[in-house]
Amino acid sequence: MTDQQAARPKIIFFDIDDTLYIKDEQRIPKSVQGALMALKKQGVILAIATGRSLGIIPKPIRQLIDTVGIEYLLTMNGQYNQYQNQLLFDHPLTPEQVISIFDVFDERQIATAYMTKSEVYHFADSDYLRSALGSLNIRPILVDRHSTNILNEPIYQILAFYTEQQGMDLRLPKGIKTTRWHANAVDVLDVRSSKARAIEQLLTKLNIKPQDAAAFGDGLNDLEMFDLVGTAIAMGNAHPKTKQAADIIAPRHDEDGIAQILDTLEWIT
Numbered sequence: 707m708t709d710q711q712a713a714r715p716k717i718i719f720f721d722i723d724d725t726l727y728i729k730d731e732q733r734i735p736k737s738v739q740g741a742l743m744a745l746k747k748q749g750v751i752l753a754i755a756t757g758r759s760l761g762i763i764p765k766p767i768r769q770l771i772d773t774v775g776i777e778y779l780l781t782m783n784g785q786y787n788q789y790q791n792q793l794l795f796d797h798p799l800t801p802e803q804v805i806s807i808f809d810v811f812d813e814r815q816i817a818t819a820y821m822t823k824s825e826v827y828h829f830a831d832s833d834y835l836r837s838a839l840g841s842l843n844i845r846p847i848l849v850d851r852h853s854t855n856i857l858n859e860p861i862y863q864i865l866a867f868y869t870e871q872q873g874m875d876l877r878l879p880k881g882i883k884t885t886r887w888h889a890n891a892v893d894v895l896d897v898r899s900s901k902a903r904a905i906e907q908l909l910t911k912l913n914i915k916p917q918d919a920a921a922f923g924d925g926l927n928d929l930e931m932f933d934l935v936g937t938a939i940a941m942g943n944a945h946p947k948t949k950q951a952a953d954i955i956a957p958r959h960d961e962d963g964i965a966q967i968l969d970t971l972e973w974i975t
Contacts, residue, residue: 737965744974753778761824784904785862798860834867838891902930
C-alpha cells in the first residue's frame, strides 16, 4: 500500500509510548493535539491502545485525552477497556493463572510486578525492575506477598524482569505468553490477550469493519493490532519487526511524525 492509496479510516487507534508520547523527554510533540483535533473534525473516532494501565498514563497524555475528547481507552494490551470513564469490557487473569505465573518466576528468582486497573505493585526490587519501570517513569507500590491478599482485586497483567538470554529456557504455564517491551522486561499475559482482541471487540460493538480502522504504533505489542486493522502505521523509531508489519512508515515520533503522515495521507485538512 502506498500513502496515496490509504483512505481516511472511521477510527484510529494510537499507542502511547514512543508514538504519541516522547518517553525519554516526557512530552508530547506540539503538533499532535492539533492533528488529533483535525481528525475529530473530519468525523474520525479516536482511541488509545496502550500497554499501560489507567493509573500510569502520563499526565501530558491525560491532558491530551481530556482536551481532544478521546473517549475510548484500551489499556494493558486490551485487558481493561473503557468508554467515557466507564468499563466497556475486560479480561482479567484468573487466580489460578496468577499464582502459577508467580510460582514460575519465584523458582527462577526473577522479579515480578502485577497490574490492577489503576496500579502497579511489586514484591521485591531488582536492577532490572528499576531500569525497565524507570524508563517509563513508573513507581510501583511495594507489597508483602505473604501478608497481602493479592487476589482481592482483578489482576490484568504481570510484568517480569529478565533479559532475553535469561528467558531462553523459561517454561511458562500453559496458556500464558510474554511480549518483550524492554531489554530487561516482558509483559506476561493470557495467550488470547492483545490489543487486537480488544480492538476487534470494539469494532464489532461500533459496527465498523477492520479495514475501516487504522493504528499507529512502534512496539512488538502492536504487531497483532497491525495485522487486524486496514491501515497499520509504524513510527520511524519503531522496532524493526513493527516496521516490517506496517503498511506505512511515518517519520519519527520526535520529528512530528504523526502530524506529518496525517497531512501526507490527506486525512486532515
